[in-house]
Amino acid sequence: MLAVGLAAVSTHPLRGQSPQNDGCSSGEAQSRIAACTRILERAGLDIESRVAAHVNRGNVQDAIGQFDLALKDYQSALAVQPDNWFALRSRAAAYYRHNQLADSLRDLSHAVQALPDDPSPLRLRAQLYIEMGQTARAVEDFSKVLDRSPGDLSTRQARGLALAATGDHARAILDFNRVLERDPRMRVARAARAYSLFQTRQYRLAILDWDQLLRDDPSQMQILYCRGAAKVLIGDESGRADMDSVRQQKPEVAAAESTACPAT
Numbered sequence: 001m002l003a004v005g006l007a008a009v010s011t012h013p014l015r016g017q018s019p020q021n022d023g024c025s026s027g028e029a030q031s032r033i034a035a036c037t038r039i040l041e042r043a044g045l046d047i048e049s050r051v052a053a054h055v056n057r058g059n060v061q062d063a064i065g066q067f068d069l070a071l072k073d074y075q076s077a078l079a080v081q082p083d084n085w086f087a088l089r090s091r092a093a094a095y096y097r098h099n100q101l102a103d104s105l106r107d108l109s110h111a112v113q114a115l116p117d118d119p120s121p122l123r124l125r126a127q128l129y130i131e132m133g134q135t136a137r138a139v140e141d142f143s144k145v146l147d148r149s150p151g152d153l154s155t156r157q158a159r160g161l162a163l164a165a166t167g168d169h170a171r172a173i174l175d176f177n178r179v180l181e182r183d184p185r186m187r188v189a190r191a192a193r194a195y196s197l198f199q200t201r202q203y204r205l206a207i208l209d210w211d212q213l214l215r216d217d218p219s220q221m222q223i224l225y226c227r228g229a230a231k232v233l234i235g236d237e238s239g240r241a242d243m244d245s246v247r248q249q250k251p252e253v254a255a256a257e258s259t260a261c262p263a264t
Contacts, residue, residue: 055090062097075091105132195260221254222260
């Protein structure tokens with residue numbers, strides 16, 4: 001249910017102090033690599049510009065499939081500044097994209113320790129924990145972010161999803177409530193809350209959320225089936241028509257949702 005943030009980590013170019021860094025931070029891949037290389041060959045280059053050139057070159061190399069060269073550049077940047085978040089984030093993202101999750105986790109954990117006041121490493125580590133099936137640890141990291149930024153709706157929604165994945169639907173509902181109080185348009189939170197309400201046998205409340213979602217988009221077969229199941233469970237036989245409609249139009253959806261939202 002959670003997309004891992006590392007897959008979408010943007011490799012925004014870094015700019016050092018030198019005004020001649022533009023060729024390294026923008027443009028076509030090979031010209032950027034050449035520009036970064038020229039910068040790194042200069043004598044007396046300041047630390048910020050050196051780190052920026054290595055990270056920028058590493059990002060381009062990873063983007064064009066030169067993973068080993070990218071790793072060398074990230075390592076060179078980290079040799080100069082071991083706690084540099086941009087270098088750690090870029091290398092963690094590269095490791096993730098190459099399915100080296102333990103290495104990605106190592107870099108994010110380093111950043112969490114090195115940058116205790118920055119919630120970004122915690123958010124990304126939590127998302128990686130989800131990917132690795134360590135959902136309870138993800139909840140811990142999301143909670144630490146929320147301790148600092150209780151109004152962070154995306155993190156609160158993410159924690160709610162993680163809690164629901166662990167089966168803690170009661171706490172998940174509290175997170176989804178907070179999200180929807182602030183922004184009723186957050187459809188993922190509404191859909192997830194409906195499911196958690198169903199799991200805690202609060203069928204009438206689940207139906208209200210599913211009604212809203214179906215008003216916005218009547219084509220959602222999964223929701224139509226689950227709403228039908230909830231209706232049946234409160235004695236509203238009109239729910240069977242919803243379930244039958246899904247069975248006829250999308251039998252594979254009905255088969256899957258019969259497990260997620262059993263009507264018995």
